[in-house]
Amino acid sequence: MDALQQLALILNGVTSTITVSIVSFFIGIFVGLPLSFLRVYGTKSAQILIDAFEKFFRGVPELVLLLMFYFGVGLYFPFPFKNVFFTANFVLGLRSAANQSQIFRGAIRGIGDEQMMAAMSLGLSKVKSVLYVMLPQVIIYSTPGLGSEYALLIKDSSYAYLIGVVDIMAYAVWIRKATMDTFTPYVISAFLYILLTFPIATFLDRWGSRKKKQLGLERR
Amino acid sequence: MTEIVMECKNLWKIYKDIVAVRDVSLQIREGEIKLIFGPSGSGKSTLLRCLAMLTTPTKGDVFLRGECLTKPGVDLNKARARIGFVFQHIYLFHHLTALGNVELALRHVLKLPKDEARKRAMSALEEVKMEKWANYYPAQLSGGQQQRVGIARALARNPDIILLDEPTSALDPELTGEVIDTLRDLAKKGTTMLIVSHEMPFAQEVADEMIFFDEGTIVETGTPEHFFTNPSTERAKKFMMRLIKRTRRE
Numbered sequence: 001m002d003a004l005q006q007l008a009l010i011l012n013g014v015t016s017t018i019t020v021s022i023v024s025f026f027i028g029i030f031v032g033l034p035l036s037f038l039r040v041y042g043t044k045s046a047q048i049l050i051d052a053f054e055k056f057f058r059g060v061p062e063l064v065l066l067l068m069f070y071f072g073v074g075l076y077f078p079f080p081f082k083n084v085f086f087t088a089n090f091v092l093g094l095r096s097a098a099n100q101s102q103i104f105r106g107a108i109r110g111i112g113d114e115q116m117m118a119a120m121s122l123g124l125s126k127v128k129s130v131l132y133v134m135l136p137q138v139i140i141y142s143t144p145g146l147g148s149e150y151a152l153l154i155k156d157s158s159y160a161y162l163i164g165v166v167d168i169m170a171y172a173v174w175i176r177k178a179t180m181d182t183f184t185p186y187v188i189s190a191f192l193y194i195l196l197t198f199p200i201a202t203f204l205d206r207w208g209s210r211k212k213k214q215l216g217l218e219r220r
Numbered sequence: 221m222t223e224i225v226m227e228c229k230n231l232w233k234i235y236k237d238i239v240a241v242r243d244v245s246l247q248i249r250e251g252e253i254k255l256i257f258g259p260s261g262s263g264k265s266t267l268l269r270c271l272a273m274l275t276t277p278t279k280g281d282v283f284l285r286g287e288c289l290t291k292p293g294v295d296l297n298k299a300r301a302r303i304g305f306v307f308q309h310i311y312l313f314h315h316l317t318a319l320g321n322v323e324l325a326l327r328h329v330l331k332l333p334k335d336e337a338r339k340r341a342m343s344a345l346e347e348v349k350m351e352k353w354a355n356y357y358p359a360q361l362s363g364g365q366q367q368r369v370g371i372a373r374a375l376a377r378n379p380d381i382i383l384l385d386e387p388t389s390a391l392d393p394e395l396t397g398e399v400i401d402t403l404r405d406l407a408k409k410g411t412t413m414l415i416v417s418h419e420m421p422f423a424q425e426v427a428d429e430m431i432f433f434d435e436g437t438i439v440e441t442g443t444p445e446h447f448f449t450n451p452s453t454e455r456a457k458k459f460m461m462r463l464i465k466r467t468r469r470e
């Protein structure tokens with residue numbers, strides 16, 4: 001099998017890699033955003049729970065999480081944990097939520113209580129102040145950080161082949177096993193991973209940094 | 221006598237071991253302009269924030285048109301909607317244009333339809349002569365322009381009273397003039413205002429009463445005339461001397 005044929009095969013895994021990464025990324029946003037606001041404005045007990053959640057998902061290696069949920073938890077709850085796509089997105093998504101919650105929390109701190117106070121001074125409720133004043137700014141403020149988080153997800157999605165997701169990595173390993181070529185399939189996959197991470201991560205970083213500067217979001 | 225718009229009775233604000241506001245009582249009537257001045261760190265900002273219920277007073281009561289805001293169960297969002305607040309450091313919303321900043325409360329507090337909110341926001345911007353800058357973001361405006369938008373944002377809802385916390389002291393000296401002019405216009409229209417400021421010529425011109433504030437409490441009150449000619453306490457005398465010297469230097 002020559003390199004081009006290998007590439008053609010490995011390309012079949014790109015969809016899975018992208019799907020897992022993007023789904024996890026959005027799980028990360030939709031879970032991470034509320035967590036970050038609850039962590040800052042919520043009750044003491046909410047803060048403790050969120051801290052525990054973040055410590056767990058950030059502290060345990062991703063490989064351990066994947067194997068634990070797929071083989072361990074999946075033993076007792078085959079539905080839904082024996083579905084490889086579910087478990088891959090569950091683990092990557094929640095770990096990303098833990099990361100993103102910290103990114104967003106940094107943004108809330110960076111933007112400052114003053115914006116919240118100014119919103120409240122107009123008669124907006126706390127929820128509306130968060131919705132109309134804090135949230136849009138938090139998202140812009142966080143965009144450069146989200147770029148790195150997206151790159152991390154693309155790369156870390158490669159672990160998911162171990163529980164059976166047929167992604168770029170899975171094809172590379174199969175080709176290695178079938179052809180005994182230990183070099184080309186990995187180089188090709190490395191190239192594909194760079195192609196998938198670099199442009200989008202750079203774009204988010206540049207766009208976010210420029211927007212932050214334009215709006216004067218950095219605190220002086 | 222006109223109606224009392226805002227009043228506080230025996231107001232205290234105590235942080236852990238600092239008494240920021242000490243037993244303050246004052247009244248502001250319809251159309252009145254009162255001006256608070258005093259050394260920095262004397263609790264003026266804290267007092268204003270207590271009156272706007274942006275921070276909860278430790279003891280004492282705040283009334284807005286006779287309604288007590290400090291008893292439990294009051295809808296503070298509704299109360300705050302009737303109080304305009306202008307901050308020393310302005311705090312415009314960075315992600316919204318000048319118009320967006322003014323419109324926000326009209327849309328989501330007063331719940332006006334889009335067109336009407338826009339119309340009222342524009343007329344508030346006209347009042348502070350910022351209509352040409354409606355579509356600029358705060359970062360594109362000078363400090364003085366930002367503060368005028370801040371004032372438009374505070375007055376667009378037609379609040380019962382506007383509280384202004386040193387609206388010019390964070391600005392470069394050459395930019396204070398335009399903000400003072402805006403405030404002068406508001407004064408002419410009979411807007412009820414409580415202003416923390418050290419702009420003495422302006423105070424002399426518009427204030428119905430001046431309040432000398434030090435160490436968290438009211439030391440002396442009187443007309444501008446009284447303070448400029450013969451303040452009765454030693455502390456006020458000294459402070460006035462310093463202010464007048466500073467104003468001359470400028």
